[in-house]
Amino acid sequence: xxxSILVTGGAGFVGSHTVLExxxxxxxxxxxxxxxxxxxxxxxxxxxSLKRVQELTGKNVTFxxxxxxxxxxxxxxFKKHQIDCVAHFAALKAVGESCRIPLQYYxxxxxxxxxxxxxxxxxxxxxxxxSSSATVYGEPQKLPLxxxxxxxxxxxxxxxxxxxxxxxxxxLCESDPRWSVISLRYFNPVGAHKSGRIGEDPNGxxxxxxxxxxxxxxxxxxxxxxxxxxxxxxxxxxxxxxxxIVDLAEGHVCxxxxxxxxxxxxxxxxxxxxxxxxxxxxxxxxxSKASGKEVKYEIVDRRPGDVATSYAxxxxxxxxxxxxxxxxxxxxxxDTWNWQRLNPNxxxxxx
Amino acid sequence: xxxSILVTGGAGFVGSHTVLExxxxxxxxxxxxxxxxxxxxxxxxxxxSLKRVQELTGKNVTFxxxxxxxxxxxxxxFKKHQIDCVAHFAALKAVGESCRIPLQYYxxxxxxxxxxxxxxxxxxxxxxxxSSSATVYGEPQKLPLxxxxxxxxxxxxxxxxxxxxxxxxxxLCESDPRWSVISLRYFNPVGAHKSGRIGEDPNGxxxxxxxxxxxxxxxxxxxxxxxxxxxxxxxxxxxxxxxxIVDLAEGHVCxxxxxxxxxxxxxxxxxxxxxxxxxxxxxxxxxSKASGKEVKYEIVDRRPGDVATSYAxxxxxxxxxxxxxxxxxxxxxxDTWNWQRLNPNxxxxxx
Numbered sequence: 001x002x003x004s005i006l007v008t009g010g011a012g013f014v015g016s017h018t019v020l021e022x023x024x025x026x027x028x029x030x031x032x033x034x035x036x037x038x039x040x041x042x043x044x045x046x047x048x049s050l051k052r053v054q055e056l057t058g059k060n061v062t063f064x065x066x067x068x069x070x071x072x073x074x075x076x077x078f079k080k081h082q083i084d085c086v087a088h089f090a091a092l093k094a095v096g097e098s099c100r101i102p103l104q105y106y107x108x109x110x111x112x113x114x115x116x117x118x119x120x121x122x123x124x125x126x127x128x129x130x131s132s133s134a135t136v137y138g139e140p141q142k143l144p145l146x147x148x149x150x151x152x153x154x155x156x157x158x159x160x161x162x163x164x165x166x167x168x169x170x171x172l173c174e175s176d177p178r179w180s181v182i183s184l185r186y187f188n189p190v191g192a193h194k195s196g197r198i199g200e201d202p203n204g205x206x207x208x209x210x211x212x213x214x215x216x217x218x219x220x221x222x223x224x225x226x227x228x229x230x231x232x233x234x235x236x237x238x239x240x241x242x243x244x245i246v247d248l249a250e251g252h253v254c255x256x257x258x259x260x261x262x263x264x265x266x267x268x269x270x271x272x273x274x275x276x277x278x279x280x281x282x283x284x285x286x287x288s289k290a291s292g293k294e295v296k297y298e299i300v301d302r303r304p305g306d307v308a309t310s311y312a313x314x315x316x317x318x319x320x321x322x323x324x325x326x327x328x329x330x331x332x333x334x335d336t337w338n339w340q341r342l343n344p345n346x347x348x349x350x351x
Numbered sequence: 352x353x354x355s356i357l358v359t360g361g362a363g364f365v366g367s368h369t370v371l372e373x374x375x376x377x378x379x380x381x382x383x384x385x386x387x388x389x390x391x392x393x394x395x396x397x398x399x400s401l402k403r404v405q406e407l408t409g410k411n412v413t414f415x416x417x418x419x420x421x422x423x424x425x426x427x428x429f430k431k432h433q434i435d436c437v438a439h440f441a442a443l444k445a446v447g448e449s450c451r452i453p454l455q456y457y458x459x460x461x462x463x464x465x466x467x468x469x470x471x472x473x474x475x476x477x478x479x480x481x482s483s484s485a486t487v488y489g490e491p492q493k494l495p496l497x498x499x500x501x502x503x504x505x506x507x508x509x510x511x512x513x514x515x516x517x518x519x520x521x522x523l524c525e526s527d528p529r530w531s532v533i534s535l536r537y538f539n540p541v542g543a544h545k546s547g548r549i550g551e552d553p554n555g556x557x558x559x560x561x562x563x564x565x566x567x568x569x570x571x572x573x574x575x576x577x578x579x580x581x582x583x584x585x586x587x588x589x590x591x592x593x594x595x596i597v598d599l600a601e602g603h604v605c606x607x608x609x610x611x612x613x614x615x616x617x618x619x620x621x622x623x624x625x626x627x628x629x630x631x632x633x634x635x636x637x638x639s640k641a642s643g644k645e646v647k648y649e650i651v652d653r654r655p656g657d658v659a660t661s662y663a664x665x666x667x668x669x670x671x672x673x674x675x676x677x678x679x680x681x682x683x684x685x686d687t688w689n690w691q692r693l694n695p696n697x698x699x700x701x702x
Contacts, residue, residue, distance in 0.1 A: 102522035103465055103472075110515075111462040114454055121454075152503055157522045164461075164515045171453035171508045 003260050004028045006083045006125075008068050008116065009090030010061070011038035011047040013200040014131065014189060014248060018087060019050065020198070021249040022256070023057040030081050032074070033090065034067035037203055039347035048347040052197040068112040071119060078123040085127040085256050086120060088113065091161070094207045095305070098158035109161035110168070117172060126176075127259040129252060130183040132166055134241070134271070135159035137185075139307055146313035147185070147269045155305035166269070173267040180264050182255045187241035187273030187312050189248050191332040192339035199339030200245075201346030209283060210242070210332070214340040217293040224295060226280050228302035233309055237280035241273040241311035244327035244335070248272055254323040273312030274325040283329070290333035291341075354611050355379045357434045357476075359419050359467065360441030361412070362389035362398035364551040365482065365540060368600040369438060370401065371549070374408040376604050381432050383425070384441065385418035388554055390698035399698040403548040419463040422470060429474040436478040436607050437471060439464065442512070445558045446656070449509035460512035461519070468523060477527075478610040480603060481534040483517055485592070485622070486510035488536075490658055497664035498536070498620045506656035517620070524618040531615050533606045538592035538624030538663050540599050542683040543690035550690030551596075552697030560634060561593070561683070565691040568644040575646060577631050579653035584660055588631035592624040592662035595678035595686070599623055605674040624663030625676040634680070641684035642692075 005022055009015045010031030019029050031050060038047040046054070050061050062081070066073040068090050091109045092098065098105040113130075120126065137145050138153035154160045166183050173179045190210035192199030205221075206212040215221045229236035251272045258264055278286075284295050318324050327335075356373055360366045361382030370380050382401060389398040397405070401412050413432070417424040419441045442460045443449065449456040464481075471477065488496050489504035505511045517534050524530045541561035543550030556572075557563040566572045580587035602623045609615055629637075635646050669675050678686075 099522070100526055102519065102526050103469055106461070106465050106519050106522075107469070110457070111465060114457050114462060118454055118458070157519075160515075160518055160522070164511075164518075167511055167515075168453065168457050168508075171450070171457075171511070175451055175453050 001260055002026050002028065003084040003256065004030065004082055005256060006030045006032065006077070006081070006086045008032050008086070008088045011035060011049050012089055014245065015089040016049040016053055016198050017193060017245045017249040018089070018252045019061060020053045020057060020193065021246070021253050023053065023059045023061070025253050030062045030064070030077065030083065032064045032066040032068065032077060035065060039201065049198050056193070056195055056197055068116050069107065071115050074116060074119040075122070078119055078125070083123065083125045085129065085259050086116070086125060087129040087252055087256060088116060089131045091131065093158060095156050095158045096207060098156050098161070102157035105157045105161050110164055113165050114168065126178040126180065128169070128179070128181045129255050129259065130165065130169060130181060132183040132185045132269070133159070133162045134185050134187045134273070134310060134312065136163040136166060140310055143309060144275060144311050144313035145271065147271060147316050170267045177265065179266070180259055181267045182259060182264070183267065183269045184251060184255060185269060185271050186248060187243050187271070187310070189245050190242045191244040191246065191327065191335040193246060194335060196338040196342040199336065199343065209280060210336055213284060213287045213295050214336050216295050217287065217291045217337065218340050218344050220344065222296065224284065224297035225300045226297050227300060227306060229299045231308040233279055235279050235281045238306055239277040239279045239309040239311065241275065241277055242283065242329065242332055243273050243325055244332050247325040247327050251317065251321065251323045254321040258321060270317040270321055271312040271314055272317060273314055275312055275314040277309055277311035278329055286329045287333045287337065290330060291337040352611055353377050353379065354435040354607065355381065355433055356607060357381045357383065357428070357432070357437045359383050359437065359439045362386060362400050363440055365596065365599060366440040367400040367404055367549050368544060368596045369440070369603045370412060371404045371408060371544065372597070372600040372604050373607070374404065374410045374412070381413045381415070381428065381434065383415045383417040383419065383428055386416060390552065400549050407544070407546055407548055419467050420458065422466050425467060425470040426473070429470055429476070434474065434476050436480065436610050437467070437476060438480040438603055438607060439467060440482045442482065444509060446507050446509045447558060449507050449512070453508035456508045456512050461515055464516050465519065477529040477531060479520070479530070479532045480606045480610065481516065481520060481532060483534040483536045483620070484510070484513045485536050485538045485624070485661060485663065487514040487517060491661055494660060495626060495662050495664040496622065498622060498667055521618045528616065530617070531610055532618045533610060533615070534618065534620045535602060535606060536620060536622050537599060538594050538622070538661070540596050541593045542595040542597065542678065542686040544597060545686060547689040547693040550687065550694065560631060561687050564635060564638045564646050565687050567646050568638060568642045568688065569691045569695050571695065573647065575635065575648035576651045577648050578651060578657060580650045582659040584630055586630050586632050589657055590628040590630050590660040590662065592626065592628055593634065593680065593683055594624050594676050595683050598676040598678050602668065602672065602674045605672040609672060621668040621672060622663040622665055623668060624665055626663055626665040628660060628662035629680055634684070637680045638684040638688065641681060642688040
């Protein structure tokens with residue numbers, strides 16, 4: 001079944017990789033993005049990431065430079081296109097920044113989502129895939145984290161905005177049986193498309209481990225900061241469940257297919273992870289091997305709000321979405337390095 | 352010290368009583384209200400409740416028919432007036448309705464508050480009193496409920512919108528030391544101004560006990576529904592901490608004075624209640640006595656989400672705000688009845 005899918009935040013890291021997989025699966029994609037974190041806003045006909053997605057797939061992406069808080073802008077898009085489902089990636093996502101400018105996070109992530117949902121309902125579109133995060137689990141009470149683990153107790157505005165939005169979606173589905181919503185709780189997305197043409201391109205100092213490592217390896221930054229080596233983990237550094245971005249994107253294709261088939265009602269949640277935990281030093285070592293570069297690091301203080309260990313129970317997504325991550329840490333590192341090596345300055349050195 | 356106070360939702364029950372006490376205390380009041388729940392929207396120069404506040408006080412209220420989600424509308428108000436503090440009452444507040452139309456609750460209560468905060472910051476106004484609720488405590492883990500009791504686990508969108516907004520305010524205060532915010536957690540506001548000129552005037556079937564009882568007593572409704580008599584309470588009906596609306600309004604005057612004095616930084620929370628719990632049947636009996644009317648009732652099923660017992664620990668507000676509720680259940684019932692008797696159809700039978 002070929003669907004028309006509206007992708008918000010389609011120019012971003014997860015968005016662009018998902019757009020690519022959706023196009024490859026034969027779907028039509030309409031993107032909206034305010035380009036606040038994307039390169040290519042200058043000509044604005046198409047951000048660089050989506051230009052490359054078009055090149056890679058040989059297919060067209062319809063793009064609108066629209067902010068999801070702009071109700072009339074969204075209405076225009078829904079008027080022009082018959083949309084089957086919405087995949088909602090548009091959000092601010094830097095934990096540290098969210099503590100400095102919380103209102104902007106709440107407005108982008110909560111108000112923005114709520115405007116989008118309102119316009120969807122007006123347009124009789126009730127199928128929605130939400131870009132959530134393992135951060136909604138707060139401090140793990142048991143591992144692996146399954147979908148029944150309590151949510152809340154998030155320690156920063158970014159995490160709260162994801163948790164609050166899930167609650168809003170749950171309430172919405174309970175209020176109106178026409179909605180079907182899948183919330184995908186991402187663990188730690190890394191890697192890049194095999195081509196090295198699209199990848200993660202954070203503004204400024206990266207918040208996440210893998211882009212930081214790869215910027216050190218490519219010589220853009222002198223040294224990785226490892227936040228604490230006295231956690232209760234095998235080597236003392238934090239353990240996370242890294243997932244290859246292409247696996248993550250495929251998870252979205254499965255979720256959208258499930259919604260389109262109509263065999264799901266109400267609000268449902270799936271973890272997207274591999275189920276394996278790797279420490280910071282594991283990743284550093286794997287990346288060094290994959291890149292042939294030394295990755296200098298220094299141990300610094302713990303970061304407030306970081307947990308020792310987090311990894312997913314992935315059985316539910318396997319059972320109900322028919323989806324499983326296929327790519328391991330080695331491939332995550334190789335593909336990250338390939339992207340970084342070919343694009344040492346991200347999309348801004350566009351070629 | 353005479354202050355200029357912006358009151359949002361000033362036409363409503365808590366808003367109008369607070370405006371009255373603020374005027375009596377010598378402050379200047381600027382109101383904004385979208386009149387979605389207020390009578391008097393037709394001529395819209397001034398809603399009926401605020402007309403009467405002017406009569407009762409002999410002072411003027413400046414009024415704007417502005418929705419708090421309307422950023423430009425709010426900006427105009429802040430341009431025209433030098434505001435010292437904001438008391439924020441504007442919100443939707445019916446629990447049952449919030450389950451039916453959750454998005455509207457989240458947009459009014461969360462988006463609305465966040466737009467207001469943004470415009471305040473632009474205008475260099477950083478003193479804020481928030482209209483919160485004991486509902487943020489969820490199911491009580493111990494009684495009385497003090498301000499350190501955990502929050503969250505709210506069972507309906509109304510309650511969640513109050514809880515989420517408190518979290519947003521907390522994050523905002525942590526991000527920027529210029530803010531000082533007092534969140535007042537109301538227990539169950541009832542009663543009316545002694546004059547009987549202003550009071551609670553719910554649209555449609557009342558959600559709360561006291562207005563329901565008084566509409567039965569005055570003959571507008573045949574019979575009170577008591578939701579469950581098998582709770583673990585002395586008479587089996589739910590026990591709540593009712594607080595006289597004039598006491599509540601005085602609590603706001605104290606909170607605004609404290610903010611204006613500048614002896615508070617960051618986010619602080621106070622319970623506003625009496626510390627006494629009364630059962631549904633206690634209130635029915637007290638109201639019958641006060642009104643001389645029989646109040647017919649029938650026992651029906653429990654309402655989902657209702658807790659058995661809730662009452663406040665009120666020591667913190669006494670200590671830090673110098674405020675204490677002075678009016679007991681008898682006066683709450685007498686004043687409610689006086690208002691109801693003089694205004695059997697609320698403000699819509701305006702005289």
